[in-house]
Amino acid sequence: xxxxxxxxxxxEQIKQxxxxxxxxxxxxLLKDVHYADVAEIVDxxxxxxxxxLIKLLDSDKTSDILTxxxxxxxxxxxKNLSAEEIAGELLELDTDDAADIVAELPEERVxxxxxxxxxxxxxxxxxxxxxxxxxxxxxxxxKELVSVNENWNVLTCVKEMRIQAENVTRxxxxxxVDDDEKLKGRLSLKDLLTTSTxxxxxxxYIPKVDYVTVHDKAEDVAxxxxxxxxxxxxxxxxxGRLVGRxxxxxxxxxxxxxxxxxxxLAAGITQEVEADDNIWELTKARLPWLxxxxxxxxxxxxxxxxxxxxxxxxxxxxxxFFTPLIAAMAGNVGVQSSxxxxxxxxxxxxxxxxxxxxxxxxxxSLINGLALAGLVVVFGYIMNYQISFSLTIAVxxxxxxxxxxxxxxxxxxxxxxxxxxxxxxxxxxxxxxxDIFGIFLFFYIAKLILxx
Amino acid sequence: xxxxxxxxxxxEQIKQxxxxxxxxxxxxLLKDVHYADVAEIVDxxxxxxxxxLIKLLDSDKTSDILTxxxxxxxxxxxKNLSAEEIAGELLELDTDDAADIVAELPEERVxxxxxxxxxxxxxxxxxxxxxxxxxxxxxxxxKELVSVNENWNVLTCVKEMRIQAENVTRxxxxxxVDDDEKLKGRLSLKDLLTTSTxxxxxxxYIPKVDYVTVHDKAEDVAxxxxxxxxxxxxxxxxxGRLVGRxxxxxxxxxxxxxxxxxxxLAAGITQEVEADDNIWELTKARLPWLxxxxxxxxxxxxxxxxxxxxxxxxxxxxxxFFTPLIAAMAGNVGVQSSxxxxxxxxxxxxxxxxxxxxxxxxxxSLINGLALAGLVVVFGYIMNYQISFSLTIAVxxxxxxxxxxxxxxxxxxxxxxxxxxxxxxxxxxxxxxxDIFGIFLFFYIAKLILxx
Numbered sequence: 001x002x003x004x005x006x007x008x009x010x011x012e013q014i015k016q017x018x019x020x021x022x023x024x025x026x027x028x029l030l031k032d033v034h035y036a037d038v039a040e041i042v043d044x045x046x047x048x049x050x051x052x053l054i055k056l057l058d059s060d061k062t063s064d065i066l067t068x069x070x071x072x073x074x075x076x077x078x079k080n081l082s083a084e085e086i087a088g089e090l091l092e093l094d095t096d097d098a099a100d101i102v103a104e105l106p107e108e109r110v111x112x113x114x115x116x117x118x119x120x121x122x123x124x125x126x127x128x129x130x131x132x133x134x135x136x137x138x139x140x141x142x143k144e145l146v147s148v149n150e151n152w153n154v155l156t157c158v159k160e161m162r163i164q165a166e167n168v169t170r171x172x173x174x175x176x177v178d179d180d181e182k183l184k185g186r187l188s189l190k191d192l193l194t195t196s197t198x199x200x201x202x203x204x205y206i207p208k209v210d211y212v213t214v215h216d217k218a219e220d221v222a223x224x225x226x227x228x229x230x231x232x233x234x235x236x237x238x239x240g241r242l243v244g245r246x247x248x249x250x251x252x253x254x255x256x257x258x259x260x261x262x263x264x265l266a267a268g269i270t271q272e273v274e275a276d277d278n279i280w281e282l283t284k285a286r287l288p289w290l291x292x293x294x295x296x297x298x299x300x301x302x303x304x305x306x307x308x309x310x311x312x313x314x315x316x317x318x319x320x321f322f323t324p325l326i327a328a329m330a331g332n333v334g335v336q337s338s339x340x341x342x343x344x345x346x347x348x349x350x351x352x353x354x355x356x357x358x359x360x361x362x363x364x365s366l367i368n369g370l371a372l373a374g375l376v377v378v379f380g381y382i383m384n385y386q387i388s389f390s391l392t393i394a395v396x397x398x399x400x401x402x403x404x405x406x407x408x409x410x411x412x413x414x415x416x417x418x419x420x421x422x423x424x425x426x427x428x429x430x431x432x433x434x435d436i437f438g439i440f441l442f443f444y445i446a447k448l449i450l451x452x
Numbered sequence: 453x454x455x456x457x458x459x460x461x462x463x464e465q466i467k468q469x470x471x472x473x474x475x476x477x478x479x480x481l482l483k484d485v486h487y488a489d490v491a492e493i494v495d496x497x498x499x500x501x502x503x504x505l506i507k508l509l510d511s512d513k514t515s516d517i518l519t520x521x522x523x524x525x526x527x528x529x530x531k532n533l534s535a536e537e538i539a540g541e542l543l544e545l546d547t548d549d550a551a552d553i554v555a556e557l558p559e560e561r562v563x564x565x566x567x568x569x570x571x572x573x574x575x576x577x578x579x580x581x582x583x584x585x586x587x588x589x590x591x592x593x594x595k596e597l598v599s600v601n602e603n604w605n606v607l608t609c610v611k612e613m614r615i616q617a618e619n620v621t622r623x624x625x626x627x628x629v630d631d632d633e634k635l636k637g638r639l640s641l642k643d644l645l646t647t648s649t650x651x652x653x654x655x656x657y658i659p660k661v662d663y664v665t666v667h668d669k670a671e672d673v674a675x676x677x678x679x680x681x682x683x684x685x686x687x688x689x690x691x692g693r694l695v696g697r698x699x700x701x702x703x704x705x706x707x708x709x710x711x712x713x714x715x716x717l718a719a720g721i722t723q724e725v726e727a728d729d730n731i732w733e734l735t736k737a738r739l740p741w742l743x744x745x746x747x748x749x750x751x752x753x754x755x756x757x758x759x760x761x762x763x764x765x766x767x768x769x770x771x772x773f774f775t776p777l778i779a780a781m782a783g784n785v786g787v788q789s790s791x792x793x794x795x796x797x798x799x800x801x802x803x804x805x806x807x808x809x810x811x812x813x814x815x816x817s818l819i820n821g822l823a824l825a826g827l828v829v830v831f832g833y834i835m836n837y838q839i840s841f842s843l844t845i846a847v848x849x850x851x852x853x854x855x856x857x858x859x860x861x862x863x864x865x866x867x868x869x870x871x872x873x874x875x876x877x878x879x880x881x882x883x884x885x886x887d888i889f890g891i892f893l894f895f896y897i898a899k900l901i902l903x904x
Binding site: 287340363 | 700703
């Protein structure tokens with residue numbers, strides 16, 4: 001594979017070249033390195049080294065490098081650049097990438113940077129994109145696209161396309177609009193090349209075209225594009241006007257971020273953090289869920305105090321040794337159930353009635369519960385527990401597993417029906433509530449059976 | 453958004469039309485429905501209804517439908533089709549999709565189906581693709597691509613390209629090879645159109661081209677393509693010959709599957725299952741991790757039996773009420789740490805020395821630990837616990853949190869260094885081991901401080 005591998009030696013070499021201001025050697029060394037790889041190098045440099053390098057390299061390369069940097073590295077480098085320098089970088093970028101960078105600038109700098117962009121059309125496009133939420137189709141789209149008017153003939157169309165295509169890195173489709181800029185359809189390059197130059201576009205275009213509107217959610221756009229294997233999709237505004245285009249590379253990022261967010265939520269991490277973020281960021285992301293877990297644990301203390309008298313009975317006090325086991329099983333079963341449901345909801349594959357789902361979860365947990373209860377009885381036999389004691393634990397365990405599975409299944413479904421992201425109901429939320437339910441249920445049932 | 457919405461009414465309507473064998477009405481109804489949407493409909497039908505529909509529709513549409521069906525639905529439909537019928541479908545598909553379907557056929561049918569494919573070249577390509585592991589570049593690639601010989605002139609090249617392009621749905625790049633089919637570079641369409649027809653390709657091609665080799669892992673291919681924003685990448689064999697091409701839509705699927713797999717592992721589910729799989733599949737995926745959790749719980753029973761004497765002391769027996777809290781905190785902290793490290797390893801952003809990482813985790817858990825220990829002391833005050841008892845719990849809790857964070861951080865790192873997928877060290881594995889460590893540590897420290 002043609003992979004670039006970042007090495008400590010390379011970083012050291014570059015740091016030395018920067019130190020000795022060997023401009024020519026640096027330019028030579030980085031000439032054939034892809035901008036995504038240069039970004040990885042820059043992420044490793046000290047701020048003044050990074051700024052030096054960015055100022056040294058050509059702005060058509062540095063603009064791309066900027067888009068690939070770690071957010072906090074980019075923020076610090078932008079602080080070191082003048083409004084003119086930033087405007088120069090933005091000029092080189094597609095409008096969607098440029099708008100993403102502008103959105104990160106401190107408010108007081110935005111105006112200054114924008115007014116320094118030489119190409120006023122480009123500046124206007126960037127300002128327009130800033131209006132949209134970053135998690136919407138409008139926030140993802142670029143203004144760069146190739147569109148033709150249905151009233152043109154093929155000849156005019158080809159001429160216009162040549163001009164427009166200059167600004168578009170990759171032409172995926174040619175979109176057809178009417179005089180009001182409303183999206184009418186798309187054009188196949190093949191038809192365009194095999195039709196007489198005098199034919200009107202309205203006679204040859206394909207009226208069937210997938211599209212999204214500016215306020216559609218990014219994750220819905222990702223779903224449509226990956227379901228229909230689209231490499232680009234046009235974006236229209238509320239009035240049907242063609243206003244932009246989203247390409248598949250942006251969707252790849254959305255899919256990855258979505259997956260990482262769900263994964264982190266399931267692990268009890270509230271906001272997007274990375275291993276290399278600072279301790280304060282990591283604490284902010286982790287502490288809230290830990291506090292929730294602690295409160296759950298303290299609730300269990302309350303519950304257990306209620307069953308304190310069981311400790312006085314020599315045969316029964318052993319129940320307390322099983323609390324970690326019960327809590328673990330309740331938590332694990334709940335997490336499994338919720339993970340499957342959350343993924344099913346995300347992929348729209350949770351079908352059938354709630355009643356069927358209930359039946360399925362109960363049967364499933366009965367099977368799992370029986371197997372695990374069997375193991376507990378075997379364990380009790382080996383440990384020489386009274387058979388009534390072992391059976392009590394087995395029965396209580398089964399009840400806990402069934403309830404945990406039901407909670408894990410239905411909490412996400414209910415949240416989803418109310419329009420709340422069901423992913424928050426995985427991980428700590430489910431383990432904590434299942435710990436409490438599980439422990440209460442276990443002791444309550446044990447007490448019932450052992451007749452205290 | 454132009455989304456198709458599957459409704460119970462539509463399914464009912466289609467079932468009735470199938471029942472009454474209203475071929476014309478069915479064809480009319482499904483004429484403009486995208487194949488990915490028809491696949492969703494077929495997934496909902498009974499087997500004989502589905503087979504009827506597949507046989508009714510045109511094979512250029514049904515072949516695409518087949519690729520989008522649920523695995524088990526497809527398997528059952530293929531059983532109902534003759535070798536000739538399957539071969540007819542495969543003829544319509546790109547080689548990569550065709551090979552995926554052949555790979556799912558029972559061994560004894562493969563030969564028969566392949567020999568029924570009319571286009572022998574297509575059949576040969578499919579057989580070649582079957583050789584590769586499905587999680588490798590070879591398993592992902594299609595044979596369809598446009599390649600030209602460096603010794604041709606522009607005119608020959610354009611003629612040949614026209615012929616090849618017929619078989620290729622989307623031309624992303626034109627690859628240049630030498631007489632031995634070795635990949636030399638790529639060609640820009642623009643250069644091709646603006647150069648004299650007599651120019652040799654070797655004079656105009658771009659020698660710099662990203663590529664992967666057949667045995668590269670699918671997830672590494674995904675990393676390269678998404679890092680460099682590539683929409684297609686050529687695949688070479690061990691000798692450097694150009695043998696195929698991977699497109700971004702296949703990579704989107706790889707990224708999604710990879711994310712789902714990691715998510716399920718973290719939730720304690722061993723193999724890819726969906727909410728709508730049958731109970732047996734779900735049990736197979738879930739029970740092993742639950743058994744692991746149970747064994748961990750039984751280990752805790754052993755440990756707690758060792759501290760049984762603490763129960764006899766009125767002031768100290770309350771320690772047992774805190775076991776669920778300790779287990780929960782140890783588990784949650786461990787899962788958080790491991791999730792961050794596993795994601796960092798996946799994105800290659802875990803840098804710096806192990807020593808620095810150790811320092812960071814310890815400081816991080818000290819901060820979290822102090823905050824949580826503070827809450828416990830406040831709780832003890834409200835509950836009128838002896839201050840020494842509250843402090844004991846606070847100190848023990850802090851130790852547990854630090855150890856849990858270290859286990860969560862370093863187990864994945866060690867696994868990764870040994871070439872084992874670190875994702876298995878998230879979820880049940882970490883919670884179970886941290887439960888055991890945590891409970892032992894808590895009681896051991898409490899006993900030390902309270903001097904029994």
